[in-house]
Amino acid sequence: MLANLKPQAADKILALMGQFKADDRAGKIDLGVGVYKDASGLTPVMRAVKSAEQLLWQAETTKTYVALAGDPAFGAAMAGLILGPDYPGARLAAAATVGGTGAIRQALELIRLANPEATVWLSDPTWPNHPSIISYLGMKQATYRYFDAETRGVAFAAMIEDLGRVAPGDVVLLHGCCHNPTGANLTLPEWAEVAAVLERTGAIPLIDLAYQGFGDGLEADAAGTRLIAEALPEVLIAASCSKNFGIYRERTGVLLALAPDTGVRDLTQGTLAFLNRQNYSFPPDHGARLVTMILGDPALRAEWESELEEVRQTMLRLREDLARELRDRSGSDRFGFLAQHRGMFSRLGATPEQVERLRAEHGIYMVSDSRLNIAGLNARTVPVLAQAILDCGI
Numbered sequence: 001m002l003a004n005l006k007p008q009a010a011d012k013i014l015a016l017m018g019q020f021k022a023d024d025r026a027g028k029i030d031l032g033v034g035v036y037k038d039a040s041g042l043t044p045v046m047r048a049v050k051s052a053e054q055l056l057w058q059a060e061t062t063k064t065y066v067a068l069a070g071d072p073a074f075g076a077a078m079a080g081l082i083l084g085p086d087y088p089g090a091r092l093a094a095a096a097t098v099g100g101t102g103a104i105r106q107a108l109e110l111i112r113l114a115n116p117e118a119t120v121w122l123s124d125p126t127w128p129n130h131p132s133i134i135s136y137l138g139m140k141q142a143t144y145r146y147f148d149a150e151t152r153g154v155a156f157a158a159m160i161e162d163l164g165r166v167a168p169g170d171v172v173l174l175h176g177c178c179h180n181p182t183g184a185n186l187t188l189p190e191w192a193e194v195a196a197v198l199e200r201t202g203a204i205p206l207i208d209l210a211y212q213g214f215g216d217g218l219e220a221d222a223a224g225t226r227l228i229a230e231a232l233p234e235v236l237i238a239a240s241c242s243k244n245f246g247i248y249r250e251r252t253g254v255l256l257a258l259a260p261d262t263g264v265r266d267l268t269q270g271t272l273a274f275l276n277r278q279n280y281s282f283p284p285d286h287g288a289r290l291v292t293m294i295l296g297d298p299a300l301r302a303e304w305e306s307e308l309e310e311v312r313q314t315m316l317r318l319r320e321d322l323a324r325e326l327r328d329r330s331g332s333d334r335f336g337f338l339a340q341h342r343g344m345f346s347r348l349g350a351t352p353e354q355v356e357r358l359r360a361e362h363g364i365y366m367v368s369d370s371r372l373n374i375a376g377l378n379a380r381t382v383p384v385l386a387q388a389i390l391d392c393g394i
Contacts, residue, residue: 028363048304070096095272100240152337168202176209177221178343181371191224215342233260250287325386
């Protein structure tokens with residue numbers, strides 16, 4: 001039986017990680033993998049997480065299962081973080097998932113059960129795992145224009161034009177903030193226009209919120225999602241705790257589903273529990289428990305918010321430093337977009353051949369579409385990258 005398996009295409013980012021590890025050059029720079037790193041190259045455990053783990057170790061008396069949809073307190077804590085303290089609880093179904101990717105997968109499974117003929121619309125470009133999972137599930141997909149390669153900003157008029165053609169019952173996947181891979185984000189007035197188009201067409205939004213707190217702050221990064229949630233009767237939100245809590249390996253995520261009424265909410269909640277049962281039964285609890293503790297304890301939450309703000313400000317400074325270094329060395333402001341983008345990623349605008357030159361000649365690793373992880377830089381490597389970019393004719 002196993003001999004009948006067909007080789008699967010390697011994940012480009014994971015393959016890049018392998019290349020980087022095999023490279024023995026001392027000055028190599030990893031700008032590919034999407035994790036936050038401090039100035040020493042370490043992805044640290046946040047102070048609030050360490051404190052919560054110590055408290056949990058002292059207080060925990062059992063490791064038994066919690067519930068198919070996870071601890072309701074976790075769903076409530078995440079709903080408050082994402083939608084605000086006055087979120088419509090009577091309309092909200094929630095399920096803990098295996099990371100943010102698990103939340104996306106469960107959302108797509110939910111969509112397939114509810115409307116097998118739905119087309120899922122993705123921004124062009126988007127995170128590669130989005131179309132990959134959709135294809136694997138055998139679902140229909142299409143793209144809407146999003147990124148302007150000339151301005152390095154959002155092609156908003158084109159986006160609205162494309163969304164206007166979405167059919168009723170189709171699903172539009174939106175990046176809640178810190179768009180991956182471009183770093184180009186919608187403004188709040190633009191979010192309002194998107195909401196109006198979705199309401200007019202009868203499309204269902206699925207918001208991927210993987211980086212809340214990494215862009216303009218916890219509240220600002222949730223503003224677009226909150227606007228959509230207030231405007232539309234049905235909204236799906238897939239959120240990750242990997243980045244903003246730094247608990248990547250704990251695989252902590254949540255799927256929130258806003259239903260039009262309590263009856264549909266109850267039906268949706270039961271279906272979310274069913275889907276968890278089919279995929280992995282009970283979701284992991286350790287990371288979810290830590291998040292719940294941090295969000296529910298004023299002192300822990302204040303410490304977490306302070307450290308998250310340090311992370312955010314570090315990435316903003318790195319963006320500004322890289323844009324300034326490129327401007328000073330090139331005499332041009334053509335890389336000014338780097339300071340305007342938000343989150344971990346930006347698209348540099350290099351060709352695959354130029355990206356390969358960066359790797360071969362300078363030991364600088366990034367994805368072939370020139371997506372670079374800003375958080376992989378530090379004060380020492382910013383000027384190194386800037387000069388390499390210019391040396392490679394980008």
